[in-house]
Amino acid sequence: MNPKIKIVPKRETIPSFDPNAVAANYIEYYHSPKKAYKQEEITPKIISKIIKEVSKGININLFLDPAGECDWMEALSDGEWLYLARFRFCQNGKQDEYFFSYNPDYASTVAQTKESDYSDKSVWTELLSGGQSIIPKIHAITNLESGAKAVGFFIRTGELYPGIDWVQEL
DSSP states (O other), X not given: OOOOEEEEOOOXXXXXXXXXXXXXXXXXXXXEEEEEEEGGGOOHHHHHHHHHHHTTOEEEEEESSTTSSSEEEEEEEOSSOEEEEEEEOOOTTOOXXXXXXXXXXXXXXXXXXXXXXXXXXXXXXEEEETTTEEEEGGGEEXXXXXXXXXXXXXXXXXXXXXXXXXXXXX
16 A cells, blocks of 8 residues: 655745744664653753764664654754654543654655556665565655754754655645
């Protein structure tokens, strides 16, 4: 079954937000479960450190849910490509939500991602979500500065950064 998608284009105006706010309740580096922060440990210094790591390479989960199970963003970078994925698993009959960073330069590769030819470097990055799922270029951006802003915005507000394009799977 192929999911339907909806493009959420970037907006020129970024809403103001409290730069001292922290919406994330738990932050965990994927490859280092010992490197994690609970909400009371998520300080402006830690947020700044994480934002700087985006351009160097990072594999981190930013949880709004303190249990780290149903509401989070994955940020995965190798210093060239950045994949952002927002997952919200809802209960009480609400629809689950899946948003991914969207790279319109690779919009024509959607059909090729269905073929699963992972050797095609014109379609796939080297990034591995969860250490195993290869990321298509259509879901990875190369503007790491905007991507770092998206990571910081999510940590502080719990919302998708409107300064980049997103794609929602419906």
